[in-house]
Amino acid sequence: MTTSSGVLWGALAIGLVTGMRSTLAPAMVSHALADRNDLDAIGEPARTLAAPRTRHLLAPLAAGELLGDKLPFAPDRTIAPSMAVRAVSGGLCAAALAGARRQPMMLPALLGATAACVSSVVMIRLRKRYRTGAISNAALGLAEDGLAFALGNAGLRRALQVEPDG
Numbered sequence: 001m002t003t004s005s006g007v008l009w010g011a012l013a014i015g016l017v018t019g020m021r022s023t024l025a026p027a028m029v030s031h032a033l034a035d036r037n038d039l040d041a042i043g044e045p046a047r048t049l050a051a052p053r054t055r056h057l058l059a060p061l062a063a064g065e066l067l068g069d070k071l072p073f074a075p076d077r078t079i080a081p082s083m084a085v086r087a088v089s090g091g092l093c094a095a096a097l098a099g100a101r102r103q104p105m106m107l108p109a110l111l112g113a114t115a116a117c118v119s120s121v122v123m124i125r126l127r128k129r130y131r132t133g134a135i136s137n138a139a140l141g142l143a144e145d146g147l148a149f150a151l152g153n154a155g156l157r158r159a160l161q162v163e164p165d166g
Contacts, residue, residue, distance in 0.1 A: 010159020011094035015112035018090035019119025027062035046099040090116030
């Protein structure tokens, strides 16, 4: 069995999101998987991310991260512990997408983890380069949030083969 291109594109997108916001991607994947009616047939880690308890935990964590990222004392996302969390999160989310589609998980997990690390470095460098104060930092953070949501939604639609509304 080969991994479908939709799953790989979704893994890439969700990995990029994880690099920008480490808890947003798991929250988005959790929400997307919760809407499926075949949860009993899917494997781990998709089943764990789709569980109601997980969803209810991830949503406030993601909201807190979205707010905290704009604060001047937010920790650097490229320090080793943060990069490790992002890599694991990106890999698990990508593996969950593959598992939900009954596809091999290793390649999507590696792609998601790698994309998370690359995205972390690229996005923080862009933010540092163009921010001049607290307001510009918040504005750049909001733009990054918008990009993360757009990428995440597009990746989830592609990976899970969901038609866009409209």
